[in-house]
Structures are given as C-alpha cells and as structure tokens.
Amino acid sequence: MHLHSFVLKDVFRRKTKLVVAVLGVAVAAAAIVAVVTTFSAATEGFHEASNKFGANIIVRPEVESIPLVDGYTSMGSLYAGNNYIEESDIPKIYNIKDNASLSIVAPRLYGVAELDGSSIVVMGVDPEQEKQLKPWWNIRGQWLSSEDTGPVEVLVGSDIAGPLGLGKGSMIALSKDDQSLEAKIAGVIESTGGNEDAYIIMPLAASQYLLSQEGKVSSLEVRALCNACPVEDMSQQIEGAFPGLEARAMSQIVQNEMMVVDHTKSSAMAVSIITLLVSTLTVASTMLASVNEKIKEIGIMRAIGASDMQIVSMLFLEGGIIGLVGGSIGFLVGTLASYAAAPMLVSVTPDPMWDVLIPVVAICMLTGMIASLAPARRALGIDPAEVLRSV
C-alpha cells in the first residue's frame, strides 16, 4: 500500500463532498474549454474564409465601388465608373520590393452583357492565374483552356446554367451593344454560394472584346505567397507602383470581424476565470470541512508516524485528484457544450481540442492544490496530544 492509494480510498469514502468539489472544478473547466474551443473554431473559420477571398490584396482604380461582401466572405466587387487599369501596366507590379512574395496576380474585367435578353455579369479572367485562386471550385466539365484555338470557352455559374438548362458543351450567344460573341460552355461551376453562381467567366481577351474594353482590366487580385506576409506593406508598395490605384489588403475585413470575436472571447474568458476562482474556494471549503471532520484521524496518523510533509502531501494529492477528475469532466462537458452551441453562436462546428486537455487538467490540478493550502495549514495545526486526550 502506498500513501496515494490510501488517499484515494479516503477521498472516495466521502463521495458527496468529492462530488461537490469535483463539480466546482468541472464547471470552471467546462467554461474555459467551451470558450477556448468555440472561439478557436471561430478564428479558424475566419482564416478559412480569408483564404477563400482567393486574393489577399485587391488592386483597383480609385473609384466608388460596390463591395460584394457576404458576412465575412468577400465575393469581389463591382465597380461603378469608367476607370480601368491598363493591362500593359500589370507587369509593373513585379517592381515592388517584396515582389518575391507575389504568387498570383490575377487580372479581372467585370461588365454586364446580355444573354437571351437578360443582363448577366461577365467576368474576364486569366485562366491560369484564376484557377490557382479558386482551387475549391468544383467544375462540371473543364476549366477554361488557355489555348486560343476553337470557339471561346466560358464557365457558367450554377444560377445561370440551371434555369437556362445549360451544360458542358452548350453554345450560348452573348451580346453587348454592337458586339456579340458565340461561346461554348467548358463547364458549370457548382454552386459556391458566392457571386460566381451568377457569373459568366471567360478569358480576359474575349471579355475585353465583348465589353469593348480592349487592353483594360477592372482589378487585380493579388495573392501573397506566405501566410505571414506583410500584406499591409505590400499594398502600400503596390499603390506606390501604380499611381491612382488603390490596393486594399482584404485581411482588414477579417481583422475587423476578428476584433469583435476577440472582445467577446476576452469577456467570456474573464467569466471563466472568475468561475475558476470561485471553484477554488469551493474546493478549499470542502477540503477544509473534511479536514475538520478528520481532525481525530489526522491526529491518529501523526501519532502513528505521519510526518508534516506526509499530511500536507496527502491533502495536496486530494486537491490534485479533485482537480484531475474535475478538469477531465470539465473538458468533456466543455467540448460537448461548444459542439452544441458553436454552430449557433459562430456558425462553425468545432473539433475537440485535444491539445488543451493537458493544460486545462494541469490548471485544475494546480487549482486543487492551491485550494489545499488552507486545509493543510489547518491540518498542521492539529496537535495529536490534544486530539488523543479528548477521546
């Protein structure tokens, strides 16, 4: 038999007390785990969303624009006004200082054309660059071929393809003012929930022809190479290279949203930590009560050879066990709670954060031990001579 098995037996003998103390810790741990899990999931959701921008810098003329932002996901922008970027200017972007970080530079031309008598948005793209920006698009059919032979190929958003019964291989006739264009559908983009659902996407040259905007692009979608790129710096460098253009780091939008989340997270965390403090008091008072209950027993143990250290370590062990059990239960409950609540609160379903299990349990064990300090002091004050006399 070891000291710790003795402590275990003793702890489990006083089940009701144990349950109260453990619950105190578990509630605090659950609160912390739920906050951490929910908000990490939210943060991750934002990062994913920010990746889905496709570009993290958007370069466009300084004109009034109608940003198409849905929640925290930007779907690009529509521009009012007649300012365009000269296609021939695009290579200048590679003169910026951080040019090594430029991985994708995707020019786009937006405009409105007629299809079967109704207006639709046409987006001209560089097929190669655009494909890298939209890796998550599912295409029924093929991506735009970059070859110039054969008829013009287009991609059609699902909101257009569905009602018109268009599919891979269908031919469509687009027109804008005097211009008209026969195009073959290379593929239909499966619904992304984004604006491209209502777009017709075609090679840049074809769109410039159709929209009568030869040599013009509406915007450049720029993707920096790395995650931690100095996007803000890079946008300033780009603005320097293109006088009259505005380069906007799209992560700003995400950052604003993130700030709101961070604020909420901080207050939720503060509440959790207060809960933890309260639970320390619960554990401390429960253990103090049990020490008071065991005054005689502790006196006996000292009489039969327990040292001060052993008495104290038994109480610390008890506090630690309460923390361990409470922390583990709390982790489980907190994870389940965030699993249930996060979809409603932050529209994401979190995964269990196994990597916080050990820190949380460790914090709870520490809490339990801190809570044992007062009971330990009390226990050390017990004079066996006194206790044994008052049989």
Place this chain on the structure above:
Amino acid sequence: MSDNYDVIQVTNVTKSYSLGSGEVEVLHGIDLTVRNGEFVSIMGPSGSGKTTLMNLIGMLDSPTRGSVRINGANISGLSQKELVKLRRKEVGFIFQQFHLIPSLTAYENVALPLVFAGEKNDGAVESAMERVGLSYRMDHKPSELSGGEQQRVAIARAVVMRPKILLADEPTGALDAATGARIISLLKSLAGEMTVIMVTHNRELAGHSDRIIELQDGDVREQGEQQIRINESKMGVIV
C-alpha cells in the same frame, strides 16, 4: 547494550498548560524509570495527568521542565523531524477508542505505520495480525469488526514496526470485562519483547503487570517488585 537497561527515564518532569489568564500545572516534577521489557500499569483518578505522562513518553508532547529520555536520547533536544522518526521506530500507541481509520481494511490499518515510515511490508503486517489472532480478518473494515477485534487490530498496528515501547491508554475502557481480560493477556504476552505501559482504572487488570504506578493528587503510591520514585504528582492551579 544489555537487555536490562532503562528504556524510559523521566526526570523531574513538570508539565503545565496555559489556560486563559493563568497556568495549570498538571505534573509537578515527576521521576520515573522503566526498564526494557517491563509491563507497567499507571493508575490514578481522572485528571491526575496519566494521559499527559503517556503523551510525554510517546513524544507527542514535550515537558515544561525536566527531561524525558527515550533509549537514552533526551527528546527535548530533538527536532520535529527526528521526533517523528524516533516515534515511528520506538513507540506504538493503543487507545481506548481503538482509533482505526474507517476507510481502510484491518490489513491496511496495520500497514499504515509502514507506509508512513516508507518501509516495505516484508511479512510484518501478516505476523502482527497473526500475533493478535486475526489472520482471518485481514480484509474486514473496522465497522465489520467487534470492539475486541478492533482493539486487537489496533495492537497489531502498534507493534508492526517492532517498537521498544507500547503505550496503551485505557485499552480496555471501551470493552466488556471478558474481552478486556483477553486484551490484557495479549499485552502481557507482548511484554518482555517490548516495554508495555498501560493506563487503566481497573485494579484487577493492573494486577497483571509487573508494577503499578499511582498518580494521585498530592499522593503517590507505588506497588510492584521494583523500586520507583514518584516525587510528586498533583494538580494545582497557580494564578
């Protein structure tokens, strides 16, 4: 060291307790010497200081004045740590109310002093349980044992470390006469191997010991074959 040496030497010991504004002197300069292996009974009316004396011998308390020597070592000169060590090794306690730990089985209760001393059980628990005739009750909880059986487990716990001194404060106080007599004969069988000091109010049971020491308010009587001296023992209040 010969077998016949003084295992306990209490010299001119005074013990007072502070009580509110004044002091209560419980022991007034006691002298007591106990030989190794002796079986000594301490008798006296309630409040005469019997338990106080036992606590001093058991190193649970220290004298206000005078010296208590266990195995020749003056306990007043020992640190708290040394006292714990010496107590583990040299002293076993038995109490009127048995004082077993209720959550532990008989076996575990007996093993507890070994646990505290950090020693492995190399059969000491089993032989102690056998010694008190309870080998068949190892896995019983105290609540599943009779009073007499509980006291025998307590005796096994007191002797498991093979101490030199066994201190029994009214070990039969909570038992019926027949059971009490069994406990006394068990203690008697242990005497010789170790020194047994027993507090009792029962003169007949005390008669089984080698000698009887009487603590009494201002009156000290001694019986038995050996010469002992108790200078004075009485309760007084000095305000």
